[in-house]
Amino acid sequence: MNKRxxxxxxxxxxxxxxxxxxxxxxxxxxxxxxxxxxxxxFPYPSGSGLHVGHWRGYVLSDVWARYKKLQGYxxxxxxxxxxxxLPAENDAIKKGIHPKISTKNNIENIKRQLKxxxxxxxxxxxxxxxxxxxxxxxxxIFLQMFHKGLAYRAEMPINWCPNCKTxxxxxxxxxxxxxxxxxxxTKKRMMQWMLRITQYAERLLxxxxxxxxxxxVKVMQRNWIGKSEGASVxxxxxxxxxxxLEVFTTRPDTLFGATYVVLAPEHPLVFKITxxxxxxxxxxxxxxxINKSDLERTQLSREKTGVFTGAYSxxxxxxxxxxxxxxxxxxxxxxxxAIMSVPAHDMRDFEFARKFSLPVIEVIYSEDAKRNKDxxxxxxxxxxxxxxxxxxxxxxxxxxxxxxxxxxxxKSGKGxxxxxxxxxxxxxxxxxxxxxxxPIVYCDNCGTVPVDEKDLPVVLPDVESYRPTxxxxxxxxxxxxxxxxxxxxxxxxxxxxxxxxxxxxxxxWYFLRYPNPNLKTAAFDRDVVDKWLPVDCxxxxxxxxxxxxxxxxxFTKFLYDIGVIGFDEPFMRLFNQGxxxxxxxxxxxxxxxxxxxxNVVNPDPLVKKYGTDTVRLYELFIGPPEVDSEWNxxxxxxxxRFLKKAWDFVVKEVxxxxxxxxISRKRLHLLIKRVTERIEEFKFNTAISAFMEFLKDLxxxxxxxxxxxxxxxxxxxxxxxxxxxxxWCEILxxxxxxxxxxxxxxxxxxxxxxxxxxxxxxxxxxxxTLSVSxxxxxxxxxxxxxxxxxxxxxxxNKRIVKKIYIPGKIVNFxxxx
RNA sequence: GCCGGGAUGGCGGAAUGGCAGACGCUACGGACUUAAAAUCCGUUGGAAAGUAAUUUCCGUGAGGGUUCGAAUCCCUCUCCCGGCACCA
Numbered sequence: 063m064n065k066r067x068x069x070x071x072x073x074x075x076x077x078x079x080x081x082x083x084x085x086x087x088x089x090x091x092x093x094x095x096x097x098x099x100x101x102x103x104f105p106y107p108s109g110s111g112l113h114v115g116h117w118r119g120y121v122l123s124d125v126w127a128r129y130k131k132l133q134g135y136x137x138x139x140x141x142x143x144x145x146x147x148l149p150a151e152n153d154a155i156k157k158g159i160h161p162k163i164s165t166k167n168n169i170e171n172i173k174r175q176l177k178x179x180x181x182x183x184x185x186x187x188x189x190x191x192x193x194x195x196x197x198x199x200x201x202x203i204f205l206q207m208f209h210k211g212l213a214y215r216a217e218m219p220i221n222w223c224p225n226c227k228t229x230x231x232x233x234x235x236x237x238x239x240x241x242x243x244x245x246x247x248t249k250k251r252m253m254q255w256m257l258r259i260t261q262y263a264e265r266l267l268x269x270x271x272x273x274x275x276x277x278x279v280k281v282m283q284r285n286w287i288g289k290s291e292g293a294s295v296x297x298x299x300x301x302x303x304x305x306x307l308e309v310f311t312t313r314p315d316t317l318f319g320a321t322y323v324v325l326a327p328e329h330p331l332v333f334k335i336t337x338x339x340x341x342x343x344x345x346x347x348x349x350x351x352i353n354k355s356d357l358e359r360t361q362l363s364r365e366k367t368g369v370f371t372g373a374y375s376x377x378x379x380x381x382x383x384x385x386x387x388x389x390x391x392x393x394x395x396x397x398x399x400a401i402m403s404v405p406a407h408d409m410r411d412f413e414f415a416r417k418f419s420l421p422v423i424e425v426i427y428s429e430d431a432k433r434n435k436d437x438x439x440x441x442x443x444x445x446x447x448x449x450x451x452x453x454x455x456x457x458x459x460x461x462x463x464x465x466x467x468x469x470x471x472x473k474s475g476k477g478x479x480x481x482x483x484x485x486x487x488x489x490x491x492x493x494x495x496x497x498x499x500x501p502i503v504y505c506d507n508c509g510t511v512p513v514d515e516k517d518l519p520v521v522l523p524d525v526e527s528y529r530p531t532x533x534x535x536x537x538x539x540x541x542x543x544x545x546x547x548x549x550x551x552x553x554x555x556x557x558x559x560x561x562x563x564x565x566x567x568x569x570x571w572y573f574l575r576y577p578n579p580n581l582k583t584a585a586f587d588r589d590v591v592d593k594w595l596p597v598d599c600x601x602x603x604x605x606x607x608x609x610x611x612x613x614x615x616x617f618t619k620f621l622y623d624i625g626v627i628g629f630d631e632p633f634m635r636l637f638n639q640g641x642x643x644x645x646x647x648x649x650x651x652x653x654x655x656x657x658x659x660x661n662v663v664n665p666d667p668l669v670k671k672y673g674t675d676t677v678r679l680y681e682l683f684i685g686p687p688e689v690d691s692e693w694n695x696x697x698x699x700x701x702x703r704f705l706k707k708a709w710d711f712v713v714k715e716v717x718x719x720x721x722x723x724x725i726s727r728k729r730l731h732l733l734i735k736r737v738t739e740r741i742e743e744f745k746f747n748t749a750i751s752a753f754m755e756f757l758k759d760l761x762x763x764x765x766x767x768x769x770x771x772x773x774x775x776x777x778x779x780x781x782x783x784x785x786x787x788x789x790w791c792e793i794l795x796x797x798x799x800x801x802x803x804x805x806x807x808x809x810x811x812x813x814x815x816x817x818x819x820x821x822x823x824x825x826x827x828x829x830x831t832l833s834v835s836x837x838x839x840x841x842x843x844x845x846x847x848x849x850x851x852x853x854x855x856x857x858x859n860k861r862i863v864k865k866i867y868i869p870g871k872i873v874n875f876x877x878x879x
Numbered sequence: 880g881c882c883g884g885g886a887u888g889g890c891g892g893a894a895u896g897g898c899a900g901a902c903g904c905u906a907c908g909g910a911c912u913u914a915a916a917a918u919c920c921g922u923u924g925g926a927a928a929g930u931a932a933u934u935u936c937c938g939u940g941a942g943g944g945u946u947c948g949a950a951u952c953c954c955u956c957u958c959c960c961g962g963c964a965c966c967a
Contacts, residue, residue: 278883282962285882290966311967324967364965396966403967409880410965484966607962643960652960683903685892689885690960697891700903706918748893751902758902821898826948828898866947872897876947 066793068709070673074784078180086799087182089138091577094593098135100127101573101633103602103610104142104189106565107168108149112175113662114681114693115642115655121681122639122746123601124181128780129741131182132805138594139182140576142189143169146197147565151496154528161496161528165192175665180674180783182801189579191568196575197498198519199585200567203617204490205501205512206624212258215510218489220534222250228530229493248353252534255500255561257488259616263287265630266485266615275636276688279607286608288484293468295402295477297323297375299335300383307331307375307386310397310482313407314471315463317379318452319425320402321415323386324368326394327351335386337372344369344388351390366391366414377402378476379467380453389414397482405442412442425451426460488613490563495528495537497562505549505556514550520558536560569610570617573597573632585626592628600633603641611636637744640690652692663693675782676702682746682781701750705785707757712775712789715766722767727812729756730770734808737777746781753778768794773806822847823874824856832873840867847873 081087102123105116127139143165150161150168169190176183189196207213221230225245235247259266267287270280292312299305307323325332327348336344347369368389375386391410392401405415406424415422424431424439428447432440446460455463471477491500499520501513513520523544525537538544538560549556574586577594581587614632622630644661646653653659668677679701685691722730733756740749766774772794779786779800790800815836820843822830830850834843844865847853857877864876 278962281883285963288963288966292967309967313967366965391965391967393966401967408967410967413965482966604961641961680903683891692891694891694904697904703918704903747891748902751893754902819898823897823948826897826946831898864947866897868897872948874897874947 066713068706068785070675070705070784073788074180074674077784077787078177081182081799082185084799086801087139087184088186089136089140089184091138091590091594093136096135097594098127098130098137099594099597099599100130100137100139101576101597101600102139102141103600103606104144104569104572105172106144106147106149107165107172109153109164109168110657110662111168111171112665113642113655114665114668114677115662117179117665117677118642118681118684118687119601119603119639120176120179120181121678122637122687122744123599124179124678125682125741125746125780126599126601126744127182128783128801129805131801132776132779132803134804137182138187138577139184140187140189140579141176141181141183141185142187142572142576142579143191144565144569144572145169145190145192146497146563146568148494148496151494151528154496160524162192178666178669178674180678182783187576187579189572189575191498191572192496194519194521195580195582197568199575200498200563200571201501201513201518201520202515202585203571203621204498204563204567205515205518207257207620208502208512210620210624212261212620213490214256214258215253216256216487217251218254218256219249219251220254220489220493221247222534223247226530227532227534229534250534252493254489255491255502255559257490257616259488259612260483260485262616262619263289263483263485265619266612269615269619269631273631273636274634276604276638279604279611279636279638282607283612286485286612289481290483291479291481293464293471293477294398294480295471296378297402298378299386300374300376301335301337303334305331305335307400308398309400309402310480311402311404313404313464314467314477315449315455315460316404316407316425317377317402317467318449318455319404319406319423320377320384321405321421321423322384322403323375324389324392324401324403324414325371325386326392326399327388327390328394329388329392329399332371332388335371335373340370340372344371347388354390366410366417368414368418370418378471378474385420387418395486396484406439407442407444409442409444412439423451425449488616490567491561492564493530493534493536493560494562495522495525497564498522498567499538500559500561500563502559503547503549503556504559505552505554507554508549508551508556511549511551511556517550522562536562538562566609566613570613571621573600573614574618574621574627588626588628595627596629596631597633597635599635599637601637601639604638607638637688639687640685642684642693643690644693654690655693663695668695668698672698672702673705673784675785676705679705679750679781683750684747686747687744704750704754704757705782708753708778709785709789711757711760712771713793715764715771716768716793718765720765720767722770723763723765725761726764726766727770729761729764730766730773731808731812734773734777734806735810735813738805738808741780750781772796772803776800776803776806779803818870820870821872822850822853823872824853825877826874829853829856836870840865840869843867843873847875 100123102120127137131137145165150165153159153164154161191197204213221235223230223240223245225243226240230240230247239246267284267289270283290312292310293314295309297307297309299307332348368387371386371388373386374383377384403411405411405422407426426447427450428443428445430445431443434440449455449458449463455466468479499522501518501520503511503513505511523541525541528537531539545557547556547558574591577590578587618632619630621627641654643652643654646659646661648660653661655662665677680698683701733752736752737749775786775789787800790796817833818836820832820834821828822832829852832846861878862875863878866874
């Protein structure tokens with residue numbers, strides 16, 4: 063008799079080595095007859111390595127990839143490194159280690175950890191965004207955008223840390239303060255490279271409907287794009303000039319209630335309309351507002367401020383003369399940077415009007431409006447209603463009035479229907495070292511000139527100091543060898559752009575590179591990517607719900623538009639795994655695992671103690687994959703015990719060398735059904751419970767043939783691959799890897815029970831159960847149910863008002879009250 | 880403030896209109912053992928009654944509703960988590 067016990071230490075490394083040697087995880091991309099692209103969001107190679115929270119997503123996608131492979135798909139499951147970025151650069155500043163070196167070391171460590179997960183990554187397809195052979199193509203895509211006018215330069219305010227003397231990315235600004243030194247971040251206007259993502263706003267919005275993504279993520283993207291429909295209205299300035307102010311409103315029906323106009327402090331017409339007597343006050347206000355930090359302007363106080371310009375404008379609809387103000391509650395980058403103010407029907411306008419004693423004219427009447435005793439509005443009423451004080455439109459309902467006013471505006475040339483988006487163009491410049499150099503040259507004769515494609519990549523040079531220059535330029539500006547070059551056009555002396563791209567650049571197209579990661583002649587081969595993409599299933603954390611996923615969609619649509627790929631959405635299905643949380647001593651709360659919260663759990667010691675397969679199982683068993691779960695070390699024992707039991711079960715059954723009996727076959731087929739269905743639904747936690755239930759109360763006469771025990775081992779293979787492979791090859795004596803085996807099907811007829819247990823209720827309370835044939839008719843089951851002692855006792859001599867039988871589900875008797 | 884998601888035993892969770900608490904952990908009791916580890920068996924939501932098998936009542940954040948029947952559907956509220964936040 064075989065007495066071998068389950069010993070993960072002796073099998074896991076062995077199989078990983080053999081899989082690698084035999085290229086089990088290699089994906090032949092020329093075979094795309096039944097392809098499946100299962101992609102993980104690739105990691106930033108951080109110095110602290112992976113914790114059990116990272117593991118969760120990787121285990122999840124690996125189970126899915128292995129399941130697909132066992133179903134006969136040719137699965138592409140690659141991995142790579144999003145390796146440009148700030149932590150490496152900040153480390154370089156602090157410790158003086160070149161980002162290239164620290165990145166390389168970090169990748170080595172994380173790769174070791176990833177390999178320990180036992181995932182079926184095809185490492186021959188590894189990519190690295192900071193590799194010149196990769197970022198050459200990131201630069202190439204930028205040039206294509208430049209040629210199409212989608213990449214442009216503009217003077218934009220950037221986040222500026224006056225202490226570090228450097229520009230900061232949005233993600234480096236925490237609550238209005240510099241992430242590194244805590245100084246309040248201010249703004250600085252600088253020339254920036256921008257990408258015209260707003261040109262894609264409508265498609266990015268409407269194509270969301272085609273995607274099989276979590277509704278939550280789609281909602282977040284929709285809100286971020288922020289489409290709103292309304293009207294653009296022209297207000298003539300009443301100073302003898304021809305100046306007209308364009309305002310945007312979603313409520314053209316309230317136009318008669320406009321009692322003043324407000325410009326954003328940065329609005330270009332502010333000083334053209336301000337009257338001489340008001341000039342000094344306006345100048346003072348504007349300067350103060352512009353220099354306010356985001357924190358001061360949006361978060362600290364919502365108290366309205368503003369200043370009167372001295373000028374008036376004419377409301378086009380009724381010719382009324384209303385004052386023009388400047389106030390920082392109007393944002394320059396939204397709509398036209400100017401609004402018509404309708405205090406009666408907008409909360410913000412109402413507050414402002416009250417503070418500066420401006421008139422409030424009610425133009426939408428509703429019973430729901432909150433009023434003072436004298437009938438005047440207590441607060442702005444923002445809902446719908448019937449028009450009031452609105453000339454010939456009085457009495458119309460607000461929806462009709464919207465359309466009527468827009469029609470009138472268009473007819474009279476005073477405005478038009480208008481759609482605006484909250485989405486803004488993408489600031490693509492970083493005044494930083496560790497990123498892709500923007501491949502542009504400035505020439506005194508030719509102006510802004512793109513680097514020739516044949517001269518890509520523009521290689522990031524080594525620098526002496528990573529410290530920002532203090533002028534707001536990147537450290538690259540301090541390297542004459544890099545900066546000074548010749549103009550690609552006229553061959554005269556020229557200088558290079560020294561800004562680099564943001565970290566999002568490389569990850570906006572990496573999924574296109576995996577099938578052909580070493581292609582020298584192009585970013586990707588159209589024939590190949592058209593076969594393999596879009597990605598069938600993309601798995602990662604919800605923290606990338608907006609930016610990364612939006613940018614990747616934007617890049618994909620652009621590449622589709624220029625005809626280099628044949629699809630315009632990168633990820634058909636998206637799955638967001640829940641966070642792994644743990645109580646943090648620092649904050650006193652349950653928190654997402656992170657180094658700063660001091661609540662990370664390192665998987666390495668757990669792997670050492672229990673083996674990879676047990677940790678994999680526990681990562682899945684901890685809870686539903688899409689929901690946040692709390693990590694608790696003690697639960698892992700259960701998964702280890704389960705694997706030991708499963709091992710002993712297989713060994714014992716193989717030893718019997720017998721045939722499967724009826725009851726055992728039925729149990730196995732039920733297990734196949736449950737596991738298959740639960741994997742399909744991504745309910746890996748209950749798929750594992752199905753195995754545990756199967757093993758828990760094995761009937762005494764359990765008996766399986768070799769063929770059937772193999773089915774059991776295949777079922778468990780996606781979850782515990784080393785475990786299954788060892789049983790498959792060493793105990794079941796198969797020659798070839800289990801991952802070339804076929805996922806078992808189940809026989810429905812075997813699972814259906816001839817008899818079923820039906821609960822019997824009286825007045826909705828359980829009083830007993832009946833074991834009956836599955837074909838029983840209602841009358842017979844009522845008869846049987848009424849013979850149950852517990853039922854007759856409760857009924858007594860009360861009358862039964864209603865008898866209910868839901869076939870296969872329940873019997874219920876309703877008694878007279 | 881607005882938009883999502885959530886709240887079920889000591890703990891992680893299962894059940895998405897039909898037997899609440901599957902499965903696992905913890906704890907307790909027992910078997911095996913010189914002993915320990917490992918393993919196996921049993922109990923483990925609360926309350927009450929009974930020598931006992933067992934029986935009864937209560938119970939899914941709070942309150943109301945729909946239904947023969949609600950953890951599940953609807954309304955109101957509380958708390959927690961996430962996103963957005965002067966977007967006209």
